[in-house]
Amino acid sequence: MRRPLESVPNFSEGRDRATIDALAAALRSGGARLLDVHADEDHNRSVFTLVGSGDELVESLLAGIACARERIDLREHQGAHPRVGAADVVPVVPLVPEDMGRAREAALVLAERVGVELGLPVFLYGELAPGRGPAFFRSGGVEGLASRVEAGELAPDFGPIELDERAGGVLVGARRPLIAFNVNLRGSLDAAREIASAVRERDGGFWGVRALGLDLPSAGLVQVSMNVEDYEAAELHEIVARITAEAAARRAEVVGSELVGLMPAGAALAAAGSALRIEGFDASRVLELRLLEE
Numbered sequence: 001m002r003r004p005l006e007s008v009p010n011f012s013e014g015r016d017r018a019t020i021d022a023l024a025a026a027l028r029s030g031g032a033r034l035l036d037v038h039a040d041e042d043h044n045r046s047v048f049t050l051v052g053s054g055d056e057l058v059e060s061l062l063a064g065i066a067c068a069r070e071r072i073d074l075r076e077h078q079g080a081h082p083r084v085g086a087a088d089v090v091p092v093v094p095l096v097p098e099d100m101g102r103a104r105e106a107a108l109v110l111a112e113r114v115g116v117e118l119g120l121p122v123f124l125y126g127e128l129a130p131g132r133g134p135a136f137f138r139s140g141g142v143e144g145l146a147s148r149v150e151a152g153e154l155a156p157d158f159g160p161i162e163l164d165e166r167a168g169g170v171l172v173g174a175r176r177p178l179i180a181f182n183v184n185l186r187g188s189l190d191a192a193r194e195i196a197s198a199v200r201e202r203d204g205g206f207w208g209v210r211a212l213g214l215d216l217p218s219a220g221l222v223q224v225s226m227n228v229e230d231y232e233a234a235e236l237h238e239i240v241a242r243i244t245a246e247a248a249a250r251r252a253e254v255v256g257s258e259l260v261g262l263m264p265a266g267a268a269l270a271a272a273g274s275a276l277r278i279e280g281f282d283a284s285r286v287l288e289l290r291l292l293e294e
Helices: 017-028 054-071 097-117 134-138 141-150 189-199 236-249 265-276 287-292
Strands: 005-007 033-040 045-052 087-094 122-126 170-174 179-186 209-216 221-228 253-260
Touching: 005 054, 005 097, 017 033, 017 045, 017 054, 045 054, 054 087, 054 097, 087 097, 097 122, 097 170, 122 134, 134 141, 179 189, 179 236, 189 209, 189 221, 189 236, 221 236, 236 253, 236 265
Parallel strands: 087 170, 122 170
Antiparallel strands: 005 045, 005 087, 033 045, 179 221, 179 253, 209 221
């Protein structure tokens, strides 16, 4: 029996429950299994986690993107998280490295069908366009991307040559599993941005960490919002410890953390082993995981 692939599509709606429910129904319609929905009001963004065969994911994601095109209008969208599309970023993820070829194949089929059948411009990233991640396209937001396309600096890989007026573009890629992880703070937005700079790889922080400092007005807090692309190189408990120290130096306080979607068991085990100070603690010491091997 072949292992499933995972997808974690991000849609630019986190407030309207009717639209979030419609997206979930659409994603279920293609045969993939929907495991988790994470909606954030301040980000105005929802992250869905689903698994299935390559064909099931393509059909489910195509239906979800079509739903987003019909129900989300970026001209009226406001939220803390950067975005360039109603269906902003759609990755296909292998659960084990040897399935990356299958993930790339499914993502390419999806990208072509989105361009042809839905008439949306598609930009490839990750394993399908090495050196290009979502941040490459999000610089300047949807308006900035539209300007770069109009100037000839960038061109969609599939679909129309211009962004859709309502739905923008779609970023489709294949990538390794990552952990979307946020730490919430009581302090200033400037402090959150400085801490994000201290922990992200680009500015000399942790390897494989992408981080932004964002405002959370509904909660009266600020946030260090992160993608941890290699949880073995940058373990979550070490990142939290660094953020806590950086916050204290800026008279800010860590008040909690947030997992967006799901994460690999190995990341949780590493944090548990560190917190409990158990030497040599790994998956082989966890009863349920050992039973799954039988």
